[in-house]
Every structure is written in structure tokens, then in C-alpha cells.
Amino acid sequence: MIPFSPPYINQNVIDEVVDSLKSGWITTGPKVKMLEDEVSDFIGISNVLCVNSWTSGAIMILKWLGLQEGDEVIIPAYTYSATALAVLHAGGTPVMVDVGNDFNINVNRIEEAITSRTKAIIPVDFAGYPCDYHAIYQIIAKGEVASIFRPTSEVQEKLGRILILSDAAHSLGAIYNHKRVGHGADITIFSFHAVKNITTAEGGAIALNMPSPFSNESLYTSLRMMTLNCQTKDAFTKTKGGNWKYDIIGLGMKINMADINAAMGLSQMREYDKLLNRRKEIFNSYSDALEKYDWVLNPPMKSKGIESSYHLFPLRIKSITEEQRNHIIGEITKLQVAVNVHFIPLPMLSYFKGLGYDIKNYPKATENYEMEISLPIYPQLSDKDVDYIIDSVVMAYNTVMVQV
Secondary structure, eight states, rough: OSSSOOOOHHHHHHHHHHHHHEEEEOOSSHHHHHHHHHHHHHOOSSSSEESSOOHHHHHHHHHHHHHOTTTTTEEEEOOHHHHHHHHHTOOEEEEEBBBOOOBBBOGTHHHHHHHHOOOEEEOOOOGGGOHHHHHHHHHHHSSSHTTTOOEEEEEEEOSSSSEEEOOOOTTTOOEEEEEEETSSSSEEEOOOOOTSSOSSSOOOEEEOOOOOOOOOOHHHHHHHHHHHBBBSSSSHHHHHOOOOOOOOBBBBBOOOOOHHHHHHHHHHHHTHHHHHHHHHHHHHHHHHHHHHHHTTOOOEETTTEOOOOOOOOEEEEOOOOOOHHHHHHHHHHTTTTTOOOOOOGGGGGHHHTTTOOOOOOOHHHHHHHEEEEOOOOOTTTOOOHHHEEEEEEEHHEEEEEEOO
16 A cells, blocks of 8 residues: 555654654753754744644634634635634634635635634645735735724734734745745744654644734744743753743743654754655656646646645546545555545534534535545655556546446
């Protein structure tokens, strides 16, 4: 069986983790800071904070923003549940918007979703392909939009507009406006979950790009403290002789990343240019081989100033039903290739249906979902593996559709 998305673990990763174990220090310490610096250098953003997951990082940022009951956050309907759950956990209400043909939030539908209660927009870089952040900023700068903004916290008052918080769980290494993703939004959050391009088993990183009069350096310091229960000294600092005394200065969270996790990501980040290039090669191989079939809709890869991180290859098969898609997946699985579906739209999930969201309001999300099959894409795949996966998709399609 060709697995769908195994973590990249080579001897360098193992050695880095063993080094952390031998050091006697496994919770937040020097390796976390080293990983932050590696990510910072890679994306060109000075202040990057590591946390224990994308979800907890997003909850913290929304709490810092001062989200209150009744406040709204606009998100795409076609994303993983964490995007919406973070809003709910922070006390707000997710307002779902349909997506476009590129899987990302339909920018043309955002303005009609904005109300005086809108405090943030969370665009999602689906599969690693960046959203149109420039267009989103143009929308929130419009006079009729800006005039209805009603801040309900000191942070919102200071910002004076809707916050743009990028869900870049898939897009570390992607390019937007000729720069690495992280520059396009006020705050960008990456995921280091086990299936991501870079993994710390569980984890994430927050890139701070707030405009003046905010100080991103000061914000890094205060948020770092917030990840540690708002304690004025972390455990590593307290271990130094005579440095035991601390204070608790706010309502914090416990969402820090540990050194033993950071060690995995640290080693991978040092090789990320190579790993990213291999993902791109595989993506191109799929695109080139499959584009000759009139039933294939290849995913977006590159456009002016924009390039994917090649996290997923979300193949869409034209003019099929959800049932046919599922049968095709079954046939591919019989050929010993593991594939996946990204994602079940949020309004199709029981919890969100129970909150009143109706999938009928999101026709493009429904269409994308019914057509989509995610193919394996990771550096360990050989050219022979890739060719076999392509052949398996074609054979499975022919097996199912010849019966129609």
C-alpha cells in the first residue's frame, strides 16, 4: 500500500530529537526558539511564535482580538472544522461564505457577509494555494464597509478595522505577491500537524505582521507569555539559579510547543527547500499526466506572483456524482493506493447542521466536494510510485465510469 501522507522522518530528524532527549530539556526551551528563527528566516517575517497546534493558536489570537458573544468572523464553508471551531471556542460566531473554483473563499461573496459585528476574516489557503489577500483588503477598506465597523475591545479600537487572519495551515512555503506566505495578512498561522509539509507531530506557528501602531516584537512577547498561562517567567528561565520568582499577569492559556516537538520541525526546516522542490516535481507529474484526460480538472498551482506550497493535490473529476467519486476511491484503494477527500464542507457535518448552517447555501463547496479526490504527495514518493498512482487513478475511473 502506498500511504497517503506519512511524516518525513530521516536520520537528521531522529538525531535532532535524540539530542533534545539527551539534553535533559524536553519542554519549551532553546529548540523552540531555534525553530521560530528558522521559520522567521524562511518566510521573511521577524516575529514568529510556535504553539502546540493551529487551533489553539487561532483561539488565542481571537481572544487577544477581544472577540465577544455576538461578534462575527467570516470563514469559507469549505475548510477543516478547526477554522470554525476556533471562532466558537473564542466566543464568536462563524459566518460561512461559499468558495470559488480555486477552492478558496469566494472574494466576491465576502462583502455581502460583512456586518457591524464582523471583527475578523479568516481566509484559508486551501491545499497550499494562497487566497487573494489584496482583494480582501480592498473590500474592508471600502468606505461603506469601514464605516460600519464597531470595535468592542481595545485591540479592535487600535486596529480600527476588520482583522485579516490567514489560515495558512497548508501553505508554509507558498508564494503570494512574490513573497513567502506570511506577508499577505495581519497575522498568519501555519500548522505543523503530522500530515503537513513540516511537522512537529502536533504544533503550529504564528507569524505576526500587524501594522503600525502595533509593535510585532512587543506582541510576540505578550503572546508568548499568554501561551504559558500569562506567567512572567517560563520554566527554562526559572531553572537558572535564583530565578524562581514569577507572577501571573492575565488570563492565559497553556498552548506552548515543547522542545522535543520542535526538534522534528527544526531538522525538516533545514531541508525544506529540497522537500518543497520534490513536492513540486510530483505535483507537476500529476498535472502533466492527467491533463490529457477530458474528465480531469487539475488543481491550481501557479499564477502571477502566486505559487502553491504543494501540500495537497486535490484532483477533481468532472461530471460525476458523490457516489461515483466514492466508488472510484474504492477502486484506487483496491490497487493499494491510499487517497483522501479534502474536505467535507462544514455545513454537511452534524455539529454545524445543528447550529443552523445549510449546505444548500454553498453550491460551489458542494460541487468541489463531490468531485474531489486528494492524491498522495510527499517527498518520499519515488517516480515509480507517482507513475503507479497516476495509472491507478485512470484505471479506477475507467472501471467505474464504463458501467455508467
